Amino acid sequence: MFKTKSKLSFLVAGLVFLLLTTFSMASAEVLLPEEPVQNIILLIGDGMGPSQVQLARYYSLYQLNQDLNMLKMAEIGATSLVATRSLDYLVTDSAAAGTALATGYKTNNGMISQTPDGSPLLTILEKAQALGKSTGLVSTTRLTHATPAVFASHIYDRDLENEIAVQMVESGTNVMLAGGRRHFIPQSVSGSKREDDRNLLSDAENLGFVVVQNAEELRSVNPQTVNNLLGLFTSSHMSYEIDRNPVEEPSVAEMTQKALDILSQNPEGFFLMVEGGRIDHACHANDAAATIHDTLAFDEAVGVALDFWQNHPNTLIIVTADHETGGLCITKGQVSDDGGLEYLKVTDLETIAQIKGSFEGPIYQGLETAQSLADIQTVIEEYTGIAITEEEATLVQEGKAWVPVYANQPANSIGRAIQDEIKISWGSGEHSAEPVPLFAVGPYASTFDGFIDNTEVNQVMSQAFQADY
Numbered sequence: 001m002f003k004t005k006s007k008l009s010f011l012v013a014g015l016v017f018l019l020l021t022t023f024s025m026a027s028a029e030v031l032l033p034e035e036p037v038q039n040i041i042l043l044i045g046d047g048m049g050p051s052q053v054q055l056a057r058y059y060s061l062y063q064l065n066q067d068l069n070m071l072k073m074a075e076i077g078a079t080s081l082v083a084t085r086s087l088d089y090l091v092t093d094s095a096a097a098g099t100a101l102a103t104g105y106k107t108n109n110g111m112i113s114q115t116p117d118g119s120p121l122l123t124i125l126e127k128a129q130a131l132g133k134s135t136g137l138v139s140t141t142r143l144t145h146a147t148p149a150v151f152a153s154h155i156y157d158r159d160l161e162n163e164i165a166v167q168m169v170e171s172g173t174n175v176m177l178a179g180g181r182r183h184f185i186p187q188s189v190s191g192s193k194r195e196d197d198r199n200l201l202s203d204a205e206n207l208g209f210v211v212v213q214n215a216e217e218l219r220s221v222n223p224q225t226v227n228n229l230l231g232l233f234t235s236s237h238m239s240y241e242i243d244r245n246p247v248e249e250p251s252v253a254e255m256t257q258k259a260l261d262i263l264s265q266n267p268e269g270f271f272l273m274v275e276g277g278r279i280d281h282a283c284h285a286n287d288a289a290a291t292i293h294d295t296l297a298f299d300e301a302v303g304v305a306l307d308f309w310q311n312h313p314n315t316l317i318i319v320t321a322d323h324e325t326g327g328l329c330i331t332k333g334q335v336s337d338d339g340g341l342e343y344l345k346v347t348d349l350e351t352i353a354q355i356k357g358s359f360e361g362p363i364y365q366g367l368e369t370a371q372s373l374a375d376i377q378t379v380i381e382e383y384t385g386i387a388i389t390e391e392e393a394t395l396v397q398e399g400k401a402w403v404p405v406y407a408n409q410p411a412n413s414i415g416r417a418i419q420d421e422i423k424i425s426w427g428s429g430e431h432s433a434e435p436v437p438l439f440a441v442g443p444y445a446s447t448f449d450g451f452i453d454n455t456e457v458n459q460v461m462s463q464a465f466q467a468d469y
């Protein structure tokens with residue numbers, strides 16, 4: 001589908017393009033630009049399938065009276081659906097799906113930008129570096145988590161985050177803003193997950209990075225004077241948006257803005273990846289409110305990218321996901337004994353709007369001391385405004401431990417307990433093979449069309465940078 005072209009053929013093609021555009025001004029025909037794109041901003045909503053977008057959109061339309069920026073992109077740009085399978089499974093994880101987006105090659109679940117037999121795969125970030133562009137990674141997960149990792153490291157197991165941290169600090173990536181400090185501080189420091197004495201924050205400073213650790217420090221960074229910025233705002237993942245304290249932790253939109261302010265100083269352009277990483281975690285937990293708020297926070301970052309594009313039109317913006325998580329159903333999962341068939345209404349969104357915290361944040365904390373079904377009912381009502389029945393409280397109790405692990409976790413029992421009230425249900429606590437949406441604006445955006453494979457997203461980016469080797 002995408003051919004490698006020589007510089008000469010680009011010159012010729014460029015001339016033909018000029019002639020064509022000169023003599024076909026009245027034509028509505030879309031011509032692909034032949035000039036390389038200066039900047040690419042790739043925004044990945046981890047776990048964000050079509051239902052996640054639709055649910056957040058309904059919430060935004062009927063609770064906040066505004067449409068999503070992603071949907072504005074759909075109006076002015078291109079839309080596509082993307083299949084996500086990995087090499088070894090029809091259902092992918094973020095490592096394999098991220099590798100496909102970052103490199104254009106499929107690999108096995110769990111692997112970070114290398115083939116199953118261990119060959120490293122060149123990433124779009126590394127191609128941008130070879131072109132003299134600046135590069136950046138922004139995420140709400142740990143910096144060493146799969147999606148940011150696939151752009152700037154190569155390893156056979158995504159869980160080797162201490163090694164990924166070393167590779168990322170040494171990767172030459174100019175701006176890295178995320179959570180995950182615990183993999184960058186020496187083992188002697190409390191909270192460290194390292195098994196050695198390396199202090200990667202000092203190493204980064206020695207390599208010329210300014211290091212920031214909270215929202216205030218990030219806000220005070222002057223993009224005119226800082227070229228290399230490492231911001232690690234939390235020990236592990238950053239907070240769910242619904243729980244986030246803005247004094248401590250910047251929003252993903254703020255991180256995106258700062259990254260753009262710094263990266264756009266390079267006249268050669270840049271590549272920036274922005275991940276809304278905790279949409280996936282909220283969906284693993286079957287937590288509809290946390291899913292909505294993280295999707296909206298991600299969409300705000302999309303808005304920052306669109307604003308940048310207004311003033312820098314030679315920028316390709318792609319918004320997509322690595323996979324869907326949770327088999328999110330925007331409908332009731334089961335008809336209650338007395339309720340009959342009752343579909344989701346606009347007013348049900350008001351119930352969701354009352355929810356004040358994530359299952360894995362304040363609700364878990366509250367449940368830790370719950371002794372009885374009545375205690376469970378009290379905690380759930382305090383944080384969600386929802387009075388659950390004794391039967392539903394039993395579901396939560398049978399979830400047994402309130403330990404936040406992402407698979408087969410009791411959080412899902414809270415999701416089940418309130419699904420009759422919020423009329424949102426889930427098919428799974430795992431990923432699904434649901435195709436994911438893609439929205440694109442800017443040069444080369446019209447290349448996206450129809451039902452594509454995730455590797456093709458990378459092919460378009462490589463073509464746009466004229467680095468499709």
Ligand SMILES: [Zn+2]
Nearest residue numbers: 280284325431
């Ligand atoms: Zn996941």
